[in-house]
Amino acid sequence: MxxxxxxxxxxxxDRLRRQIRQACxxxxxxQQYSLFEVKLTPTERAKLVDKLECFVREAQEPAHIRIYxxxxxxxxIDIPEIDDSDEPANIV
Known part of the structure; x- marks a missing residue:
């Protein structure tokens, strides 16, 4: 599921930002400069969290990532309403 x-x-x-962006x-x-919307299985979620934690541990400067x-x-709800017909197939 x-x-x-x-x-x-x-x-x-910059390097860390690129790594996070590529992983996500x-x-x-x-969705925006530092915001992604993703769909993950529990296994994918665990792998992504591990990868992001590793990136942050290796960072030269403080970094913060939050997964909601x-x-x-x-x-x-989209205001104004948008047409989702061009949305990537992996977002439901």
Whole structure:
């Protein structure tokens, strides 16, 4: 079973920002500069968390990543309403 998550990060180090962005792109869509919406199985979630923790441990400067659990897509509200027909297939 997959669940949706929002991943937000506050990172000043360019290399670390690129690593986080590349890791997150495998699982979902880049929504804003430092925000991703991803869909993960429990196994994928554990792997991604391990990878992100490793990146932060190796960082030269302080970094913070937060992963928010997001409810079903049917509860989302877009203002103004947007057409989701071009949305990547891995986001439900």
């Amino acid at each position: 997959t669940s949706r998550y929002a991943i937000a990060y506050d990172v000043t180090e 792109k495998r699982y979902g869509a880049h 659990s997001v409810g079903p897509r049917s509860n989302d």
